[in-house]
Amino acid sequence: MASSKALLGAIFIASFYFPASIAFPAHHEGAHPVGHSPKPKLGLSPDFYISTCPQADEIVVSVLKKAIAKEQRIAASLLRLLFHDCFVQGCDASVLLDDSKADASEKNAIPNKNSLRGFEVIDEIKAALEEACPHTVSCADTVALAARGSTVLSGGPYWELPLGRRDSKTAYMKLANKNLPPPNATLHRLIKFFERQGLDKVDLVALSGSHTIGMARCVSFKQRLYNQHRDNKPDMTLEKRFYYTLASVCPRTGGDNNISPLDFVSPSKFDNSYYKLILEGKGLLNSDQVLWTGKDQKIADLVRSYAENESLFFEHYVNSIIKMGNRNPLLGHDGEIRKNCRRVNQVL
Template identity: 50%
Template sequence: MAFSSFKFSFYLFLVFLLGIASAQLSTNFYSTSCPRAISTIKSAVNSAVAKEARMGASLLRLHFHDCFVQGCDASVLLDDTSGFTGEKTAFPNANSLRGFDVIDTIKSQVESLCPGVVSCSDIIAVAARDSVVALGGPSWPVQLGRRDSTTASLSSANSDLPGPGSDLSALITAFSNKGFTANEMVALSGSHTIGQARCTNFRTRIYNEANINSTYATSLQANCPNSGGDDNLAPLDTTTPKFFDNAYFKNLLSQKGLLHSDQQLFNGGSTDSQVTTYSNNLVSFKTDFANAMVKMSNLSPLTGTSGQIRTNCRKVN
């Protein structure tokens, strides 16, 4: 009886170990099952960014908005149906989240190579990294082996993603809720060194806030009137908007943060010193950003037998 009990316990232990192994992500997850997957993603991203530099920022943002809601599970890609509401109409996503067509293109290319093997959530994660690299930013190892969710959460998208009007305490809390330190939040905010924002997201700041460079505010008002023109765009980094560098932080020191949430990072608060450090040290910023991106891309991934590998990123199989 004792021996049988031992065998059973040992069997459970093996099952436990196998469970851990199946749940682990690895950088070479597709080396055998789809060896051309990573190079295919990179080629497609480089093509999309070469066509429109802003797309690099959009793909990076897509990864962020995916991982902050339910974890990195591609829930953000799911379209609404008659019986299902996805995350695309959430306030932080509606009329602003982009890059879905690029992900569709990549998925189609990868499916033709290895049907049913590469997850949409892995594609988003790799595309975000390759987008940053394409715009002159740092690279980082992307752990692979995520699976795709069969659910989405409109309510979580509305509650968990920090908005452009967030103050410093709200930003710190939103990131802390996902396990990030204030310093990591500042590093990740540096993603705003690329990309653009809609007038509706910075109108209040350029007309009503005092902690903004007056010349900068006036220049923005020309393309963002008091009413109308909601979709008119302005670069988040007014200096080098198409290059991933530390100019975003230098701009904050000059009160040239485009969004209210941007300038909150340098406004007499606890993160001022971190902004100053990054403005003076590009290497420090890139290193911290890359490390924080590794951490973000590992937020609650679905692995093992959880979720599925979608054949169409926009809908559940």
């Protein structure tokens, strides 16, 4: 396995300035897939667009570089968008649909409202894809390609991405409220949320590593600071200095939309520092810290292993994100290829 260490430089330096035509060049260490890709669902293939839109990935990455150079945080937002799509009826771009007469948008579900971001970047990518390859690349695959590109441009692993998903014709707001894990979830609940998606404990711990980049709003972790067990007391698993740092950003009243990095050591680098911080009692969300404190030996051992071995984390992460993306895709004549990711195609 090629080392990924060279990718861990600052995201705002060289990674944004590779020409789009060599977005993932062969000599670049991050260009080599890691892990052992689970067998794709029938109909999904990394070569799905090889003849119909061979430049699809280059188009996606060229837009991403500009977007991330403008706002580093958008990489994490696009990665999160993939999870919030896939955990609701599979990776079918249902999360991108706006409100319509027929459907309530998943964007207004409790876990997503005023929180989920990156839709404008997806719009820009999709417009570029439509110009180059009209009615070819689905919105579902656009989200998946944007998530992989965001990971790589943040210093994380590259993987062979199975493609060929089609787009849902409906949104699933009720399922979004039901299936997306809340930030204050217990470990037992997290395991159940992931099992519902056909994902196991290894997938839970590996995919939680997505929190190595990005930010979270105070409303997502304020309960830990002031009322963890509805007793007006903080979460005692929080390291004390970390607690005071968070309290200075998130007061007891107000400030719900203030933000704090999920990984304050390297918030724009996709690396294993997320796990190192958890071992120190410095996981930001309850759903982060319980991976260590939740009294599940297998999960705790995985946290320690990833903290000690970044290559292992990358390998497991790739396996798990492919596994998540392969679950229940729309294929063949199911669904459609949306021209505009925000609404279903009009029937003429």
